[in-house]
Amino acid sequence: MPSLETANVGKAVAARVGTNIREVRTKLGMTQAQLAAPEFSISYISAIERGKIRPSLKALSILARRLDVPLTFLLEGSPSGAAEARAVGYSPADSGPDQKIDVELLQASVLVQQKQYKEASQLLDPIQPERITTDQVYRLYYLRGEIHYGEGDYQEAVVDLRSAVSQGEGMNDTEYSERARNLLGKAYYALYNYTLSLENHLRCNIAIENNQINDPFFSLEVFSNLASDYFKLGYTDDAIKFYHRALETLDAMGRDTKSFALKYMEISQHYKTVGKLSMAKDYAMRSLAVYNMREEQRLVGMTHQRLGKTLEKMNDLDAAEQEYLKAIAIERELSDESSASACLTSLAELLLKRERIAEAEQNAQDALTFARSGNDAQSQGQALIALAQIRHKTGDFVAADQFFAQALEMLDTSNAHEIAANAYFRYANLLEERGDVQRSLSAIKRAYEHQRQGKRVDIE
Secondary structure: OOOHHHHHHHHHHHHHHHHHHHHHHHHHOOOHHHHHOOOOOHHHHHHHHOOOOOOOHHHHHHHHHHHOOOHHHHHHOOHHHHHOOOOOOEOHHHHOOOHHHHHHHHHHHHHHHOOOHHHHHHHHOOOOHHHOEHHHHHHHHHHHHHHHHHOOOHHHHHHHHHHHHHHHHHOOOHHHHHHHHHHHHHHHHHOOOHHHHHHHHHHHHHHHHOOOOOOHHHHHHHHHHHHHHHHHOOOHHHHHHHHHHHHHHHHHHOOOHHHHHHHHHHHHHHHHHOOOHHHHHHHHHHHHOHHHHHHHHHHHHHHHHHHHHHHHHOOOHHHHHHHHHHHHHHHHHHOOHHHHHHHHHHHHHHHHHOOOHHHHHHHHHHHHHHHHHOOOHHHHHHHHHHHHHHHHHOOOHHHHHHHHHHHHHHHHOOOOHHHHHHHHHHHHHHHHHHOOHHHHHHHHHHHHHHHHHHHHHHHO
16 A cells, blocks of 8 residues: 555646646647547546546657657646747847848748759758847748658658747747648658647647638648548548638639739738738749749649548549549649649549449559659559559459559559558458459558558657
8 A cells, every 4th residue: 555655746746747738738729628639538638637647658648749748848847848938049139130041041942942952951051040030040940841841851840840830939929830830730741640730730720710820821721731631530521621621712812823923912911011021022922933823723633632532432423523523634734743643543443433444444544654754653653553453343363463563563662651551452452352362461461561661650
């Protein structure tokens, strides 16, 4: 039986943990329900915060990750230590911002938009956060996060973007913190951590709903990201709702380049009025560089494609087919080979499901042509999988196996573990239909290997 002294120590720890969790949660604007789901109940969180129970280390690690604080802080820290972010750098009022740094940050931003990540990184490497203004520090962290994200170094992107979020919070600037949080959510999504991706994008949505950010382009991206998060987590109704919100936002803006350019300039004028000159410059540049409209149009196409996937999952095949056709028309007009290939593959698989074999074959071949033109291994692999399934359906098992072999070889080397795992599972199911049990088991084994590799990336 524990002594009275030991029991009192346990109560003190439980009280401290509960206080820390409550204060960080309220600082972040989270409800107990948001902190709890899906692992815990609201009553469990409430009991922890009131010091009635002391959670296990496993539960604490989940809560710490959700609150974006170290586990040791929940056990030992004082609430104000983590809840109050502190900005790095000095105030622009102290001696005025270094104009050379401003130019370098602007140049790096342009290079990032042009996907010249190496050159942008070389510009930023010499810049030291302690010697520049708080505003410049935020832009430095955010740009570093964009570079890592663009290069596929998602874990490194998470580190810099979390710093950007903290910097924005330390400056008490919702606009800055939520923009960084949106990209942070995308980095978690790329690491297959859909729960953390959803949590970050929901925080961004709160800022939109509270009219703290009135930028329709930001809203468009957040809605699209939320829809993708919900789809990955299996919440199809929520996914459809946000896909429609994204499309409604686009409809309200108009989709021709002139409308986009005017909207960019309008937003630039707004930021100039409120004193956010760096963001005013950014939107003025976008207004002038109308070629950037391709990215927004591409997002329109991919939104139609993802909505089609969601409708297909709900067995609304007519509506799904229409969404795929809209997506294909947009991506073909933009000559975006990889995106066009993905949309054509989705349509081919839907047509196969509807027993329209000849149409499915044509779309799958078109998808492969676009993927090869864009030199995209993942898109080629997915198009080949679609062709393999079509050949299997027609009874041409030799051709089906050849297409599967080509596809799986490409996916094995592309580090697209989730896509590769799904491909192996599909192949295993078709082999099982033929009665080829041994090869089916081998394919399942490879599928699980890719699943484990994907989870390892997530953990790291």
